[in-house]
Amino acid sequence: MKLSESKALITGGASGLGLACARAIIAAGGEVTLLDINPESGAAAIAELGNRARFQVADVSDEAAVADAVDAAVKAHGQLNVVINCAGILSPGRVLGREAPMPLEHFSRAVNINLIGSFNVAKAAAWAMQNNPADEDGQRGVIIHTASIAAFEGQIGQSAYAASKAGIVGMTLPMARELARFGIRVMTIAPGVFLTPMVAGLPDEIQQALGASVPFPSRLGKPAEFADTAAHIIENTYLNGSVIRLDGATRLAPK
Numbered sequence: 652m653k654l655s656e657s658k659a660l661i662t663g664g665a666s667g668l669g670l671a672c673a674r675a676i677i678a679a680g681g682e683v684t685l686l687d688i689n690p691e692s693g694a695a696a697i698a699e700l701g702n703r704a705r706f707q708v709a710d711v712s713d714e715a716a717v718a719d720a721v722d723a724a725v726k727a728h729g730q731l732n733v734v735i736n737c738a739g740i741l742s743p744g745r746v747l748g749r750e751a752p753m754p755l756e757h758f759s760r761a762v763n764i765n766l767i768g769s770f771n772v773a774k775a776a777a778w779a780m781q782n783n784p785a786d787e788d789g790q791r792g793v794i795i796h797t798a799s800i801a802a803f804e805g806q807i808g809q810s811a812y813a814a815s816k817a818g819i820v821g822m823t824l825p826m827a828r829e830l831a832r833f834g835i836r837v838m839t840i841a842p843g844v845f846l847t848p849m850v851a852g853l854p855d856e857i858q859q860a861l862g863a864s865v866p867f868p869s870r871l872g873k874p875a876e877f878a879d880t881a882a883h884i885i886e887n888t889y890l891n892g893s894v895i896r897l898d899g900a901t902r903l904a905p906k
Contacts, residue, residue, distance in 0.1 A: 657681035658728035663738035665692035667847040671874035684724040711768030765815035791834040798841040804903040827892030843898025845872035866900040
């Protein structure tokens, strides 16, 4: 699939990695629907991207809201053939806090947004994608999830986050296998430490230390590099059912 042919739904699309993906698709001539919970950021993103982009407020863990958003995207773009799941939260916290164990709601929230939210969007999108006309490979769409290298080497204080991202890694292959008969590919990108709004809010010395910990290149990842990887997945039909680490050879220490 050419990037210019993308009719994409991007969750967490109003900022960070999602917005970078939207910029790449719009620059190539495609169309995007941005899904996010922040209307102010959404309005700013649409003002930047122009009339081939639209924004919709939705919580990715809300089944009805996501189904409505997918339907609206199909009506706006004529079809939906790309989904990029970038919505997520960090949800840091130790299993045993100083005063009490981690509240179960804290753990559940990470799983609900990061893992269940990704599944919720994927299954609603796949339901729409199965009706697309097939290309010469029989392809009708591609779903790209965002995991994290914490899925493989979660640090102390990342139990909830790492579990939610490991779940995304775990569902990539079975989902790809199931959706293959519909011509829908499923891939996951597991980024390292990227310069997202969450990281940008940290003090400069912490950002520098994070960048210096990367073997090569010794810096934070750029959202545009994540978008380049997503664009390659969209255009390379033979990529399916796999997880791509995008981390400059970073392997997380215990803490």
